[in-house]
Amino acid sequence: MGREVSHAHDGQELQSDQDTLISIVESGIEQVPPEFIKPPHERVSRLDSEGPHEQIPVIDFSMLDDKGAGKRQVLAEIARACEEWGCFHLINGVPAQVMDAAMKASKEFFALPAAEREKYRMTKIGGKGYGQAGSGPTKDWNDRLFLTDFSGDDEPKSERGAFYDLVLTNPPGAKEALASYGEAMHKLVQRTMVLVSEALGQSPEFLSKEIPLRFGTINNHYPPCPQPDLVMGLAPHEDGGMFTFLHQDEVLGLEVLKDGRWVPVPPLTHAFVFMVADLVQIVSNDRFKSVTHRVLAGPIARTVMANFAATENDAVIQPAPGLCSDVNPPAFRSVVYKDYLKRLLRDDLLAKRLDALRLKP
Numbered sequence: 001m002g003r004e005v006s007h008a009h010d011g012q013e014l015q016s017d018q019d020t021l022i023s024i025v026e027s028g029i030e031q032v033p034p035e036f037i038k039p040p041h042e043r044v045s046r047l048d049s050e051g052p053h054e055q056i057p058v059i060d061f062s063m064l065d066d067k068g069a070g071k072r073q074v075l076a077e078i079a080r081a082c083e084e085w086g087c088f089h090l091i092n093g094v095p096a097q098v099m100d101a102a103m104k105a106s107k108e109f110f111a112l113p114a115a116e117r118e119k120y121r122m123t124k125i126g127g128k129g130y131g132q133a134g135s136g137p138t139k140d141w142n143d144r145l146f147l148t149d150f151s152g153d154d155e156p157k158s159e160r161g162a163f164y165d166l167v168l169t170n171p172p173g174a175k176e177a178l179a180s181y182g183e184a185m186h187k188l189v190q191r192t193m194v195l196v197s198e199a200l201g202q203s204p205e206f207l208s209k210e211i212p213l214r215f216g217t218i219n220n221h222y223p224p225c226p227q228p229d230l231v232m233g234l235a236p237h238e239d240g241g242m243f244t245f246l247h248q249d250e251v252l253g254l255e256v257l258k259d260g261r262w263v264p265v266p267p268l269t270h271a272f273v274f275m276v277a278d279l280v281q282i283v284s285n286d287r288f289k290s291v292t293h294r295v296l297a298g299p300i301a302r303t304v305m306a307n308f309a310a311t312e313n314d315a316v317i318q319p320a321p322g323l324c325s326d327v328n329p330p331a332f333r334s335v336v337y338k339d340y341l342k343r344l345l346r347d348d349l350l351a352k353r354l355d356a357l358r359l360k361p
């Protein structure tokens with residue numbers, strides 16, 4: 001959950017008289033407001049994107065229909081991608097029409113008149129609803145709609161019949177589209193947990209035992225920016241959960257860090273960008289890498305559905321004993337997830353926060 005600064009504030013109240021970014025942009029600005037301007041060393045350097053780029057791997061889940069050779073190949077591809085990149089494009093994970101309907105609803109929400117969007121305003125940090133991202137020294141160029149309550153409070157009960165904590169009755173059709181999407185995503189997450197377990201050479205239930213699943217979705221919207229070079233859509237970070245499935249629209253903006261270089265991840269139709277997050281790096285004892293990523297702002301609006309496999313607040317996360325040995329001792333201390341989330345609130349630890357848990361060899 002990028003910029004997870006908004007998580008686990010123990011129900012902290014939120015100032016809700018603040019303008020959302022969409023409203024600021026819609027008021028017709030030609031310059032970005034000062035609170036969004038990054039110091040020069042945090043801006044995007046032109047050198048970052050020069051030269052040819054590798055592409056992140058693409059893994060086709062329809063190959064799993066062949067339980068023998070197809071499955072073996074997928075497991076090998078997952079292991080390799082998670083070791084070398086910490087991410088891959090996942091295709092044939094969720095029916096295309098379910099993805100399209102949910103993305104349409106998400107885009108339509110961000111296009112609603114301000115007064116309609118306001119009805120869903122987030123009332124506590126990281127709680128369900130609509131608000132601005134982050135609380136660091138400078139703001140990132142995006143607004144977010146939390147379909148799931150990630151405040152770190154007691155897990156809320158979803159409204160009857162709804163998959164997500166937030167039920168959108170506007171735009172029309174959103175409620176149904178998001179309910180189908182949530183269910184399909186939840187299934188894909190559970191399926192992927194089994195595959196990642198097996199890619200680690202473990203039993204199918206391995207990850208679900210090590211990291212009890214709590215699934216949720218946050219929609220990110222990056223409005224058009226008049227001076228994209230001065231801001232960041234989302235500052236560099238690693239996600240704090242188990243893993244993330246990003247459902248991008250057709251606009252470029254996401255980049256991942258590979259061997260010290262930023263690599264753009266152009267959207268692939270009906271694909272998810274699967275990303276390893278911190279908890280899998282811990283449990284896999286440093287074998288699968290939590291990928292550092294960022295989002296650039298641009299002249300065209302961009303919408304992303306960020307689907308997070310996180311865990312329960314009281315879960316204790318540690319390198320799995322079966323993946324440690326004398327020659328490969330535990331690389332991290334164990335941590336209770338809610339304590340780990342508190343760590344995320346400290347701005348200086350936003351990136352590479354796993355380093356604080358790393359044991360010296």
Ligand SMILES: O=C(O)CCC(=O)C(=O)O
Binds near residue numbers: 003220246293295304
């Ligand atoms: O917008 C994106 O492509 C990335 C979103 C992200 O990294 C996050 O929400 O954690």
Ligand SMILES: [Fe+2]
Binds near residue numbers: 002237238244293
């Ligand atoms: Fe992220």
